[in-house]
Amino acid sequence: MGASPSPATRHSSVGRWIAAHPVWAFLILAIGLTWIAQVLAILLLGDITPGILAELIILLGATVLVTAISAGRPGVRRLFAQVVRWRVGIGWYVVAVVALPVLTLLVALATGTFQNPDAGWPALTGFYLLQTVIWGALLANIWEELAWTGLVQRRWMERWGLLGGSALTAIPFVLIHLPMVFGQGFDVTWNDVLVSWGLLVVVALLVRVLYGITYLETGGSVLLVGLLHASFNASGQLPAMIGGWQQIVAMMVLLAIMALYRVARLRRKGRRFNIGRVRTV
16 A cells, blocks of 8 residues: 555645636535535525525635636736726616616516506615615625636636537536525425426526626626626516516516627627637636
8 A cells, every 4th residue: 555645745636636627626616515505504594595695705715716726816816807897888887787677677567567666766776776786796796706707607608609608607507506496494395496496597598698798798897797697686676576587588688689789799790609708817
């Protein structure tokens, strides 16, 4: 029997593997630790919310860790530079903050599921902006997308193109969200679980393409992607409609518009729709 490797050697081996496979290292750490945190929160507290808060810390910590190991301090600086990339056309801020709630309300009107907000439109607007800009983007979704878009999807889009990279990113994005269906406990029927997971797969695939287009068209702005992610979440909670599905249809409409825009723009440049590279990290 040979001698066991020293701690320094083991650390060096792990470090070399992380440096060579930063995305896979991130996925193993992020999904594994998040599942543990969320399952423990459900078992011990009967509420997944603390596990969701832990997920945000885990995502950010794992992203910084694997980036520091694989690219050093310059890589970490370039990673966070995507968060402060705010100099994009004003139209992209409209897309990120305004488009989805407006389209969601239009879908509600078109389907007869609209209802006037009890607290009035100023209160509804304030509620939406609080959910999107403060609670959603600044506290959660920008940092979530720093991991998913700024680390994982960016690399996979560079290798597999917009559609391929987005579809591949949707897989771990779905996996990390699977425990959320048991938010208040495990006494959920498997029929409800499978329906929820099926819907999650469809929505994840579409939103990853939407976020991918936004990232490429804004020159690699995680800030705009985080705002759009927060807008999608907040649009589903608007107290001006019956049900909670209208923002999904609105997202599909926005995705179709943005895809047509990107196709037209790339055709003018003589490039294919599925290809787009952004060098940020």
